[in-house]
Amino acid sequence: MGPVPLMLLLSISALAVLVSAAVDDPTGDDDYTWPQRKVPLVQEKQTVHLGSSEFLAKPQSELNGICGIECQRGLPEPSLDDLEQLLSYETMYDNGTRTLTTVTVQELNVSDDWTGGSRFRARRRREVYGTDTRFTIADKQYSMKYPFSTSVKISTGCSGVLVSPKHVLTAAHCIHNGTDYLDGVQKLSVGVLKERSRRKKGRKGKGRKGQRKNEEEEEEMDENGEIGEKHERKGKGKGKGRRNRSRRSTVSEQPSFRWTRVKQMQVPKGWFKGISENIMADYDYAILELKRAQKTKYMDLGVIPSVKKLPAGRIHFSGFDDDRPDNLVYRFCSVSEESNDLLYQYCDAKPGSSGSGVYIRLKEPGKKKWKRKIIGVFSGHQWVDVNGVQQDYNVAVRITPLKYAQICRWVHGDSNQCRGT
Numbered sequence: 001m002g003p004v005p006l007m008l009l010l011s012i013s014a015l016a017v018l019v020s021a022a023v024d025d026p027t028g029d030d031d032y033t034w035p036q037r038k039v040p041l042v043q044e045k046q047t048v049h050l051g052s053s054e055f056l057a058k059p060q061s062e063l064n065g066i067c068g069i070e071c072q073r074g075l076p077e078p079s080l081d082d083l084e085q086l087l088s089y090e091t092m093y094d095n096g097t098r099t100l101t102t103v104t105v106q107e108l109n110v111s112d113d114w115t116g117g118s119r120f121r122a123r124r125r126r127e128v129y130g131t132d133t134r135f136t137i138a139d140k141q142y143s144m145k146y147p148f149s150t151s152v153k154i155s156t157g158c159s160g161v162l163v164s165p166k167h168v169l170t171a172a173h174c175i176h177n178g179t180d181y182l183d184g185v186q187k188l189s190v191g192v193l194k195e196r197s198r199r200k201k202g203r204k205g206k207g208r209k210g211q212r213k214n215e216e217e218e219e220e221m222d223e224n225g226e227i228g229e230k231h232e233r234k235g236k237g238k239g240k241g242r243r244n245r246s247r248r249s250t251v252s253e254q255p256s257f258r259w260t261r262v263k264q265m266q267v268p269k270g271w272f273k274g275i276s277e278n279i280m281a282d283y284d285y286a287i288l289e290l291k292r293a294q295k296t297k298y299m300d301l302g303v304i305p306s307v308k309k310l311p312a313g314r315i316h317f318s319g320f321d322d323d324r325p326d327n328l329v330y331r332f333c334s335v336s337e338e339s340n341d342l343l344y345q346y347c348d349a350k351p352g353s354s355g356s357g358v359y360i361r362l363k364e365p366g367k368k369k370w371k372r373k374i375i376g377v378f379s380g381h382q383w384v385d386v387n388g389v390q391q392d393y394n395v396a397v398r399i400t401p402l403k404y405a406q407i408c409r410w411v412h413g414d415s416n417q418c419r420g421t
Contacts, residue, residue, distance in 0.1 A: 153190070156175060377399075
């Protein structure tokens with residue numbers, strides 16, 4: 001394929017992205033604003049130390065046997081004690097130690113209805129069939145800019161989204177299978193998109209060289225967060241130097257990742273098997289705290305009563321699908337069904353996109369400015385129990401007021417900063 005068709009393809013993808021954003025912008029309707037409300041308080045009660053994890057679990061490309069919306073319909077509402085147990089959480093540190101923190105929930109409004117009415121509708125099967133509606137954001141002028149730049153890659157093969165300079169929201173199954181942490185979580189790393197630039201000659205002598213060396217070492221961290229071998233750059237002789245320059249020039253226009261190790265991670269107890277078998281899918285989310293703060297703009301969390309009442313009932317998310325290696329893939333689609341905790345939707349997706357932040361765009365209260373916020377976490381392709389029969393769908397975990405309070409506390413460390421959306 002020559003250069004002209006390639007540029008045309010990129011232009012079409014970029015145009016589709018812009019068109020989709022415009023469709024989501026009904027500027028004449030002031031009703032589409034982010035709701036303002038108080039959220040419950042999630043406070044720490046007690047923290048105890050646990051033994052080390054074995055890190056023996058293997059990643060799952062699909063989750064099987066999940067109790068979905070229909071399966072959960074006949075379940076009793078959880079009590080306050082149940083909620084406090086489900087929202088208690090485990091913290092895994094980079095040195096392999098673990099703690100379990102129990103919590104108390106205060107100021108909970110049990111009458112909240114976050115489904116917005118009609119709870120169950122007919123759905124379609126989840127498959128990428130016919131025309132693939134995903135867009136590869138290959139052009140760096142888009143992939144390196146907000147909101148696409150908030151998407152990150154997890155070294156276990158998932159995606160995530162920046163929710164603060166040092167925190168990434170992802171799916172719990174990307175690091176834990178419900179019984180044990182995945183193999184590789186000991187050295188878990190997060191990759192943020194960065195443009196691989198050509199080396200420029202320094203003007204400040206030794207200091208500039210030292211700075212450049214550090215940048216190159218950071219760039220060469222592999223997906224386990226380890227520094228890659230740099231002997232090629234250190235090689236002597238003109239021939240090897242020419243080969244190195246040639247290699248750099250061939251990749252200079254392609255995006256790369258700046259890998260950063262994870263300092264600690266938090267997973268709600270509701271995700272653990274033996275705690276919440278029937279509602280395990282509702283707690284498929286986790287927070288990763290990075291060792292190094294990122295300069296990339298992050299996306300705030302949001303809570304919305306009903307997605308189906310939004311413009312076209314449409315959601316958006318971007319991730320790193322396995323079938324398009326190292327490329328950011330964007331999609332948008334309508335939500336077909338929602339409950340208090342789950343979203344079923346039609347978005348085309350492949351393994352690797354799990355953990356992506358699901359977002360929408362609404363007006364800020366009292367302003368004309370529109371703002372994107374994350375309202376869920378994409379769990380991926382799941383086999384769910386529908387009237388005793390296993391069927392496959394794409395599922396996302398909704399951010400409810402309680403989950404907002406919990407995640408916000410993980411990020412800020414202070415519940416007083418999490419009193420309202």
